[in-house]
Amino acid sequence: MRTVELEQIMxxxxxxxxxxxxxxxxRAFAAGECQVAAVGHLGFPGDADCHIxxxxxxxxxxxxxxISNSFYGNPAGxxxxxxxxxxxxxxxxxxxxxxxxxxxxxxIRTAMAxxxxxxxxxxxxxxxxxxxxxxxxxxxxxxxxxxxxxxxxLLVCARRPEAAAALGGEAVGIERLCAEADLIVxxxxxxxxxxxxxxxxxGMRIVAVGADAPGKQELxxxxxxxxxxxxxxxxxxxxxxxxxxxxxxxLLDPARLIPFGQALAEPPSFAAxxxxxxxxxxxxxxxxxxxxxxxxxxxxx
Amino acid sequence: MRTVELEQIMxxxxxxxxxxxxxxxxRAFAAGECQVAAVGHLGFPGDADCHIxxxxxxxxxxxxxxISNSFYGNPAGxxxxxxxxxxxxxxxxxxxxxxxxxxxxxxIRTAMAxxxxxxxxxxxxxxxxxxxxxxxxxxxxxxxxxxxxxxxxLLVCARRPEAAAALGGEAVGIERLCAEADLIVxxxxxxxxxxxxxxxxxGMRIVAVGADAPGKQELxxxxxxxxxxxxxxxxxxxxxxxxxxxxxxxLLDPARLIPFGQALAEPPSFAAxxxxxxxxxxxxxxxxxxxxxxxxxxxxx
Numbered sequence: 001m002r003t004v005e006l007e008q009i010m011x012x013x014x015x016x017x018x019x020x021x022x023x024x025x026x027r028a029f030a031a032g033e034c035q036v037a038a039v040g041h042l043g044f045p046g047d048a049d050c051h052i053x054x055x056x057x058x059x060x061x062x063x064x065x066x067i068s069n070s071f072y073g074n075p076a077g078x079x080x081x082x083x084x085x086x087x088x089x090x091x092x093x094x095x096x097x098x099x100x101x102x103x104x105x106x107x108i109r110t111a112m113a114x115x116x117x118x119x120x121x122x123x124x125x126x127x128x129x130x131x132x133x134x135x136x137x138x139x140x141x142x143x144x145x146x147x148x149x150x151x152x153x154l155l156v157c158a159r160r161p162e163a164a165a166a167l168g169g170e171a172v173g174i175e176r177l178c179a180e181a182d183l184i185v186x187x188x189x190x191x192x193x194x195x196x197x198x199x200x201x202x203g204m205r206i207v208a209v210g211a212d213a214p215g216k217q218e219l220x221x222x223x224x225x226x227x228x229x230x231x232x233x234x235x236x237x238x239x240x241x242x243x244x245x246x247x248x249x250x251l252l253d254p255a256r257l258i259p260f261g262q263a264l265a266e267p268p269s270f271a272a273x274x275x276x277x278x279x280x281x282x283x284x285x286x287x288x289x290x291x292x293x294x295x296x297x298x299x300x301x
Numbered sequence: 302m303r304t305v306e307l308e309q310i311m312x313x314x315x316x317x318x319x320x321x322x323x324x325x326x327x328r329a330f331a332a333g334e335c336q337v338a339a340v341g342h343l344g345f346p347g348d349a350d351c352h353i354x355x356x357x358x359x360x361x362x363x364x365x366x367x368i369s370n371s372f373y374g375n376p377a378g379x380x381x382x383x384x385x386x387x388x389x390x391x392x393x394x395x396x397x398x399x400x401x402x403x404x405x406x407x408x409i410r411t412a413m414a415x416x417x418x419x420x421x422x423x424x425x426x427x428x429x430x431x432x433x434x435x436x437x438x439x440x441x442x443x444x445x446x447x448x449x450x451x452x453x454x455l456l457v458c459a460r461r462p463e464a465a466a467a468l469g470g471e472a473v474g475i476e477r478l479c480a481e482a483d484l485i486v487x488x489x490x491x492x493x494x495x496x497x498x499x500x501x502x503x504g505m506r507i508v509a510v511g512a513d514a515p516g517k518q519e520l521x522x523x524x525x526x527x528x529x530x531x532x533x534x535x536x537x538x539x540x541x542x543x544x545x546x547x548x549x550x551x552l553l554d555p556a557r558l559i560p561f562g563q564a565l566a567e568p569p570s571f572a573a574x575x576x577x578x579x580x581x582x583x584x585x586x587x588x589x590x591x592x593x594x595x596x597x598x599x600x601x602x
């Protein structure tokens with residue numbers, strides 16, 4: 001069993017290769033070719049929890065179990081995230097590696113899914129990217145999406161106006177962001193819609209990454225109900241993603257959800273006025289893909 | 302994050318202390334004072350799987366996530382078991398340790414639960430212990446139960462007659478075992494009853510440890526239905542323990558199951574002719590207890 005610390009993990013990571021593997025992983029997941037275990041969850045006092053996600057892509061040599069701890073109430077100076085991904089051999093059951101990534105691989109694979117989603121739904125010749133939120137994941141989304149698509153401008157809507165400068169964008173209010181952004185990415189810890197459906201305009205394209213647990217919500221269910229909705233995992237999105245709020249309100253037929261991997265396999269063509277939402281809750285297939293990529297780079301066959 | 306290999310783990314393990322902690326852990330679990338995450342499971346070709354069990358005892362400083370791989374189809378020379386227990390801080394979320402126990406701690410905590418169960422249900426002055434099975438867990442159960450209770454004789458019913466000698470007992474058929482053993486422990490991978498209910502005699506006491514996954518079965522549901530049934534986890538036992546077969550056959554009212562931890566807290570007095578079964582499916586509270594004991598011995602506060 002090899003223990004791999006963060007520096008080595010980052011040195012082994014080839015982002016382009018992982019992006020391609022991630023798209024293939026989502027396609028396999030949508031095709032029923034990825035086994036995903038029940039998600040484990042432990043909660044702790046003070047907005048803190050541990051999530052355990054495990055998956056194996058059919059036929060692969062390795063599988064992965066990810067343990068990620070988020071302790072948002074930690075005092076300053078104490079990291080709020082820690083975690084490992086354990087890589088096991090699907091041939092012998094041997095524990096091959098423990099990747100001590102401190103949650104970093106989750107941050108990266110989440111941003112990469114956002115970039116894949118952005119590439120899928122962005123209108124032609126997108127000029128303006130809008131981001132709601134200014135935390136770690138907002139920063140990662142902006143970087144990944146800008147690397148994938150040639151945006152010229154970045155509009156940032158965040159509680160702290162100085163956050164926009166840190167992200168290299170222009171601080172704006174929610175109305176301007178909704179009116180001007182060709183693509184919006186939402187990356188907050190919100191538990192209520194960030195803007196009313198009335199601010200939605202025809203052709204709005206949204207990548208929603210904040211809702212990753214029950215109770216979280218970024219979008220108005222009426223907006224979601226009126227949109228074409230692409231779900232990284234229809235089951236999970238109905239359980240605790242944006243889609244769930246619209247389904248529970250009786251506004252959205254679950255059968256209308258398009259699996260993300262299916263959309264990546266056969267990209268739909270969207271009408272210019274079509275509102276499209278990609279609901280990303282985070283699935284274990286992403287973890288096994290990124291862990292496998294790191295492991296293969298460290299231990300070539 | 303500390304990586305701890307097996308030799309160090311074994312050196313840190315104080316069996317008596319763990320037994321006491323395990324009993325306390327079961328009591329807490331039965332009292333609703335232990336958080337247990339959904340069990341994760343991945344299956345692989347050829348009778349191989351990965352189980353993920355996670356728990357946190359209320360108020361404890363640490364929690365544990367156990368990954369245990371059993372690959373029964375591995376060729377000779379390749380270990381059939383591997384695994385780790387990850388110890389996390391319940392205060393900060395920091396990953397404190399990865400105990401690379403190769404599944405050994407699971408074997409130990411399972412045998413210790415068997416010994417606690419034997420002590421609870423054995424008749425007064427037990428003379429003869431009977432074991433069905435001769436594998437690794439049968440060996441562990443015999444050792445743990447003999448350490449806990451003063452049995453004079455060991456009867457072994459196993460497919461391979463030479464196994465009895467290896468266990469230090471007398472090879473017998475199932476009829477003699479049922480007729481003569483004061484306490485029986487079943488530790489097989491059976492998927493059908495090991496003996497018919499007709500062989501049961503009044504006052505039979507059975508510790509059943511084999512059924513740890515759907516499809517596994519060691520006892521005749523009619524025997525279970527007629528017995529006082531103590532369950533390490535009523536929910537799990539109904540899902541995939543011996544109790545489940547009797548419940549699904551309509552023979553056993555789930556409300557009759559006595560939680561193991563409750564029985565440990567307030568030991569019932571059994572009538573001499575009372576048939577008693579302890580149904581042990583293995584619960585995550587055992588994993589967190591043994592991992593915590595190892596961690597505390599390694600890193601004293």
